[in-house]
Amino acid sequence: xxxxxxxxxxxxxxxxxxxxxxxxxxxxxxxxxxxxxxxxxxxxxxxxxxxxxxxxxxxxxxxxxxxxxxxxxxxxxxxxxxxxxxxxxxxxxxxxxxxxxxxxxxxxxxxxxxxxxxx
Numbered sequence: 001x002x003x004x005x006x007x008x009x010x011x012x013x014x015x016x017x018x019x020x021x022x023x024x025x026x027x028x029x030x031x032x033x034x035x036x037x038x039x040x041x042x043x044x045x046x047x048x049x050x051x052x053x054x055x056x057x058x059x060x061x062x063x064x065x066x067x068x069x070x071x072x073x074x075x076x077x078x079x080x081x082x083x084x085x086x087x088x089x090x091x092x093x094x095x096x097x098x099x100x101x102x103x104x105x106x107x108x109x110x111x112x113x114x115x116x117x118x119x
Contacts, residue, residue: 029074030105034059034067039102042077042094050090068092076101 030036037057041048048056054064071077076098080091094102 027101027105027108029070029076030101032067034063035071036105038067038071038092039076039094039098042092043099043102047080047091047093050092053092071098074098074101 030039034057038053041053041056050061050064050068053068054061057064059067068077068079072079074097075095078093078095080093082089082091
């Protein structure tokens with residue numbers, strides 16, 4: 001059984017009140033499954049095309065487009081559009097700000113996991 005102190009710590013971390021630093025805040029933009037997947041995939045496989053991302057996450061064009069647009073608007077990913085054999089081609093890369101946001105999110109999740117395991 002979890003102690004009341006551990007339960008409070010887990011709730012505090014889950015709500016984004018980590019070590020008290022701004023960097024430890026829970027980033028809801030990164031939290032969503034497809035957006036987290038996009039950022040994670042780009043962190044290890046830059047660049048990836050729209051079709052490669054779509055196949056990775058098995059989502060519709062509209063769904064992927066909406067998630068990618070949100071990440072672009074936040075400055076977390078960059079999209080370069082071109083043509084290949086007269087067909088539009090969109091390539092995505094993780095920006096420095098996006099990499100930082102992803103690492104902050106991963107640090108936050110690790111802190112929650114550690115607090116939970118201490119119980």
